[in-house]
Amino acid sequence: MQAFLKATLAALFICLAAPPCAATARPTPDAAAPIALDIAVQRDETVVVTYRAKAPIKALHFAQALGGYRPEDWHPQSAGFRWTQEGPGERIERVDGGTFRSVRFTLPVRYRALPKSYAPFSPFSDGSFLIHSGQFHACLRAPCEGTGAMPMRIAAAGKTIGVEGRRGPDQTRFVSRDEGTSIFVGTLKPEAADGFIAVIDPGLPPTAREHLRGSLPRAMDTFARFYGPLSFRPELYVSIDARVRADGHVSNQGGTLPGQIFMHFDGENARERVTAEQPFWLDWFFAHEAAHLFQQDRIGKLASDETAAWIHEGGADAMAALALARRGKEDRAYVASRVRSAETACVKGLTKAPLDRATADGNFDLHYQCGLLIWLALDESLRTANADGLHAVNKTLFARVKAGAPWDEAAFIAAAQSNGVPQPLLQRIARVVHGGYAGPQDDVAALGNAAVATVSRE
Numbered sequence: 001m002q003a004f005l006k007a008t009l010a011a012l013f014i015c016l017a018a019p020p021c022a023a024t025a026r027p028t029p030d031a032a033a034p035i036a037l038d039i040a041v042q043r044d045e046t047v048v049v050t051y052r053a054k055a056p057i058k059a060l061h062f063a064q065a066l067g068g069y070r071p072e073d074w075h076p077q078s079a080g081f082r083w084t085q086e087g088p089g090e091r092i093e094r095v096d097g098g099t100f101r102s103v104r105f106t107l108p109v110r111y112r113a114l115p116k117s118y119a120p121f122s123p124f125s126d127g128s129f130l131i132h133s134g135q136f137h138a139c140l141r142a143p144c145e146g147t148g149a150m151p152m153r154i155a156a157a158g159k160t161i162g163v164e165g166r167r168g169p170d171q172t173r174f175v176s177r178d179e180g181t182s183i184f185v186g187t188l189k190p191e192a193a194d195g196f197i198a199v200i201d202p203g204l205p206p207t208a209r210e211h212l213r214g215s216l217p218r219a220m221d222t223f224a225r226f227y228g229p230l231s232f233r234p235e236l237y238v239s240i241d242a243r244v245r246a247d248g249h250v251s252n253q254g255g256t257l258p259g260q261i262f263m264h265f266d267g268e269n270a271r272e273r274v275t276a277e278q279p280f281w282l283d284w285f286f287a288h289e290a291a292h293l294f295q296q297d298r299i300g301k302l303a304s305d306e307t308a309a310w311i312h313e314g315g316a317d318a319m320a321a322l323a324l325a326r327r328g329k330e331d332r333a334y335v336a337s338r339v340r341s342a343e344t345a346c347v348k349g350l351t352k353a354p355l356d357r358a359t360a361d362g363n364f365d366l367h368y369q370c371g372l373l374i375w376l377a378l379d380e381s382l383r384t385a386n387a388d389g390l391h392a393v394n395k396t397l398f399a400r401v402k403a404g405a406p407w408d409e410a411a412f413i414a415a416a417q418s419n420g421v422p423q424p425l426l427q428r429i430a431r432v433v434h435g436g437y438a439g440p441q442d443d444v445a446a447l448g449n450a451a452v453a454t455v456s457r458e
C-alpha cells in the first residue's frame with residue numbers, strides 16, 4: 001500500500017551482480033557539507049545516530065513528523081533537547097534556545113508502520129536489517145523538503161554493509177539523496193537470480209521463498225516485451241520479523257526505491273500471512289513493484305504526484321493485473337475479483353469526495369482502487385486498434401516525462417489523446433478525478449465493466 005519510490009540508476013548494482021564485492025570507500029563531500037550523519041550499529045538491537053553541523057545551529061529540521069515516531073523512539077543522549085512540531089514536519093532544538101553543533105540519539109532497531117512513509121528499519125529473522133536512509137535526512141532550516149544530499153557514515157562491526165551496489169565489512173560512507181535508499185546491515189548473502197539480486201529472509205516459509213524467486217522475474221519478462229529490458233539489475237529484499245509485538249501490532253509493508261523492491265512482514269502470525277492467498281497476492285505485489293521499476297527506468301526518476309497518484313499507483317496495479325491475467329484461468333479469476341473489490345471501494349470513496357481530494361482526505365488507497373479501473377478501462381478502449389493497449393499510452397507518457405514534461409495529469413491526458421483514447425472515456429475519467437457527478441455509481445460501474453472485459457481477454 002503506500003507508498004508503493006535516488007541515485008543514478010545506470011550506476012546501481014554493478015558489484016551485486018557478482019557478490020561479494022570488496023569494500024571501496026567513495027569520496028564524499030563530508031568536509032564541505034553543512035551537516036553529516038554517523039550511524040553506529042550496536043550489539044543490543046539499537047543504533048546510535050549522530051548529526052554533526054559544520055557551524056552552530058539553532059535547530060535541526062525534518063520534513064515529516066511521522067506520526068510521533070521520532071519523539072517516541074529517538075532519545076537524545078544529552079539532556080536539554082526537545083522535539084517540536086512545525087507544520088507537516090518537526091525539529092529538534094535545545095530547550096534553552098541555545099545553539100549546538102551536534103546531537104546524538106539512541107534508536108531501537110525495530111519496524112514501525114508510518115503514515116504514507118516507509119519504515120526506518122526492516123528487521124530480518126537472523127538479526128540483519130534494512131535502514132531506509134531517507135528517514136534520516138535533515139535540514140538546517142525550515143521548511144525542510146528532506147531530499148537534499150546527506151553524507152552518511154555507517155559503522156557495524158562484524159557485519160556486512162550493502163549500499164548503492166557495494167558490499168563490504170564493518171563500515172562505509174555514501175551520500176543519501178532524494179527519497180533515500182535501503183541500506184543492508186547483517187550477515188545474509190545475496191542470491192544471484194534470473195534478472196535480479198535477492199536477499200530473502202531464511203525465516204520465510206520454504207514454499208514462499210521458492211515462489212518469490214520466480215514471481216519477480218516473470219513479471220519483469222512480461223513488461224520487458226513491451227518496454228525493453230531494464231537498464232539495471234534490480235535488488236529484492238524480503239524480510240520477516242515474527243516476534244509478537246507488545247502492542248499487538250501486525251503489518252505487511254512493501255514498496256520501491258530506485259532499483260530496489262522490498263517487502264516486510266512484521267508481528268504475530270507473520271509466517272501465516274506470507275502464505276495467505278498464496279500465490280496470487282504475492283504475484284500481484286511483485287508485478288506492481290516491477291511496474292514501478294519500469295516507470296522509474298523509462299523516465300529516469302521516481303514517478304510521483306501526490307494529488308494524481310492514481311497515475312503511477314493505479315497504472316502499476318493495472319500493469320500487474322494484465323501481467324497476471326496472462327498466466328491462466330485461476331489468475332484471471334483472481335484479477336477479476338480484485339477489480340470488482342476496487343470498484344466497490346472506488347464508489348464508496350468517491351461518494352465522499354472526488355479522486356483529486358483523496359490524498360488530502362487521508363484516503364490514499366483510493367488512488368490504487370480508482371486508478372486501477374481508469375487504466376484498465378483505457379486499455380479496453382484501445383485494444384481493437386492497438387494491441388499494446390495501456391502500454392502504448394505508457395510509452396508515450398514515459399517519453400514525454402523523460403523529455404522534460406512533469407509527471408502529472410496533463411501529461412497523462414496528452415499521452416492518452418495521442419494514442420486515440422476516446423473523448424467520452426476521458427470525460428468520464430475527468431468526472432471521477434475532479435467531480436461533477438450527481439453520484440459516482442454509473443461512472444465507476446462503466447469503468448469496472450470495461451476493466452473486467454479487458455482482463456478477461458488476456
